[in-house]
Amino acid sequence: MYPKSIRDLIDCFKYLPGIGDKSAERMTFSMLNLPAEKINEFINTITNIRDNVKKCEICGNLCEDNICNICSNLSRNKKIIFVVEKAKDIYLFEKLGIYNGVYHVLDGLISPIDGIHPEDLKINELKERIKNDNVEEIILALKPSIEGETTMQYLKKILSDFNVKISKIATGVPLGMDMEYIDTLTLELALEERKDI
């Protein structure tokens, strides 16, 4: 049996999704091998995360100010809103460097089975933004799953009152992926949404 302080840290690592017993043990013992100053860095950076990371009051992105650097950037087009499930998704698309609009984090997807209903998401906030900023286009970039599709359908319905163009990012076979590893639903969708060439 490990000493208590070791067991406690193993249990902490297991709070992180996808981290099981083995990984948590490995990370804890790795940490035990770090020099004290690196352990201190860990303590300080986690403390910083707790104290300094907030959600952008406009879009829900993670930031250290009240407004994130995308929303506060005057050169970004506020008339196009890219809707994502969680803040991390913003960075995936920002890395592409091809989008110049702004974002909106829903903070989840509709999933009645998990008790997540429309009112639990930042949908009213999205409607407010569309109204106040005269938004012209909404791009939905939600996971192509039952929850993602349900949320997109819901948004489509609820946003039909507004004079706004709504699109969603394409589903299909990812580049370089062997067909045999793709699930049948994706293949079906890829066939349905085939494009003339």
Place this chain on the structure above:
Amino acid sequence: MYPKSIRDLIDCFKYLPGIGDKSAERMTFSMLNLPAEKINEFINTITNIRDNVKKCEICGNLCEDNICNICSNLSRNKKIIFVVEKAKDIYLFEKLGIYNGVYHVLDGLISPIDGIHPEDLKINELKERIKNDNVEEIILALKPSIEGETTMQYLKKILSDFNVKISKIATGVPLGMDMEYIDTLTLELALEERKDI
């Protein structure tokens, strides 16, 4: 680009061996989703690890006292020492519940290419224990790699002055493992060390 406090934590996670960019990002964002009290638990347990975990003065095991609970256990046989590379290995063997002797952590393996020489390991401490406790048997449980074998050969030579039985744990094909996934050196060893049945 992530906010600075997020980037800092990602960089910290990358101090842990085997954690690359993707895993570090995933863990950082998972941590951002934890409630404040769990983040506090993380900070406290890492602080505890830093302040309270020491090495047993006798065997090098990790513990919260000066002597670990294996060395301080009067029912353990001090005449048999099980030699391991690192403290974590002790727990792998302790979980089996079949060994009643004590341990000795070398704190590494001889590896001239990495600049690790015999004097960097806890070999003198092992010799002292053998002498002072009239140890009768040494079991070497080091990784079957070049470094492990070098260290075992070195220990065999240096301990030949003592009247002590030295053995090493068996190498071979692990149970349930398909032959085709086993490297050739292991297969060679498994063949060399074949046993009559």
